[in-house]
Amino acid sequence: MTRKIALITGTSRGLGKNAALHLAAQGVDIIGTYHSKADEAQALVTQIEQLGGRAAMLQLDVGQSTTFDAFTGDVARVLRDVFAQDHFDFLVNNAGIGIHASFAETTEAQFDQLLAIQFKGPFFLTQKLLPLIRDGGRILNVSSGLARFSLPGYAAYAAMKGAMEVLTRYQAKELGARGISVNVLAPGAIETDFGGGAVRDNAGLNAMVANNTALGRVGLPNDIGGAITSLLADGSAWITGQRIEASGGMFL
Numbered sequence: 001m002t003r004k005i006a007l008i009t010g011t012s013r014g015l016g017k018n019a020a021l022h023l024a025a026q027g028v029d030i031i032g033t034y035h036s037k038a039d040e041a042q043a044l045v046t047q048i049e050q051l052g053g054r055a056a057m058l059q060l061d062v063g064q065s066t067t068f069d070a071f072t073g074d075v076a077r078v079l080r081d082v083f084a085q086d087h088f089d090f091l092v093n094n095a096g097i098g099i100h101a102s103f104a105e106t107t108e109a110q111f112d113q114l115l116a117i118q119f120k121g122p123f124f125l126t127q128k129l130l131p132l133i134r135d136g137g138r139i140l141n142v143s144s145g146l147a148r149f150s151l152p153g154y155a156a157y158a159a160m161k162g163a164m165e166v167l168t169r170y171q172a173k174e175l176g177a178r179g180i181s182v183n184v185l186a187p188g189a190i191e192t193d194f195g196g197g198a199v200r201d202n203a204g205l206n207a208m209v210a211n212n213t214a215l216g217r218v219g220l221p222n223d224i225g226g227a228i229t230s231l232l233a234d235g236s237a238w239i240t241g242q243r244i245e246a247s248g249g250m251f252l
Helices: 014-025 038-050 065-083 108-132 155-178 194-201 203-211 221-231
Strands: 005-008 029-034 055-059 088-093 133-142 181-187 243-246
Touching (some): 014 088, 065 108, 088 108, 221 243
Parallel strands (some): 005 029, 029 055, 133 181, 181 243
């Protein structure tokens, strides 16, 4: 049986790396992207191969949409040369950055950077990759719990994630004719190095989040890697156009 292939952006670290390892453990091969950490990306390839899977890593700056045509060509080449296939099954739009600034102090440069990476990038990257996504495949966008609840300092970031949630519904509607399901996963606060690692390293912030979460703790990367794997599993094929929050019940 042909193994399924997932393309995950931002796989050299954090949630993207965790998702890749979870999927690989379930028999899914990986095409990953990295921005600058080629050594970490290659180390992940080794880990996946140790799990019995196959993986390839490609350099990509999600904020530079002018590179997407060339990147799509690279994906087609890797599919052919590494996996002996013409299409992949799952696209996970995970890559992103976090900028903490109040609404009053957000600069136009910060806004434009967030727009390019968090919304414009996934919009046009997905568009370019559509011919390579198998009919009946899946697209999973990544949002944030901050699109539902409001914490000062994330106005621009959360607004971009809110835009991704609306886009997800339109993608689900328009790509349904190809049998492609599209959903958006919204993680809550997770202990990673994202945004400088504040949730992981600031004991006071970590305790505040835990005290306002139904399950009584901050999220861990495995919580999100597991959720991504579940949403791409065979039993979830009938779910589309939905926002699924994985926050442990934060701010219910």
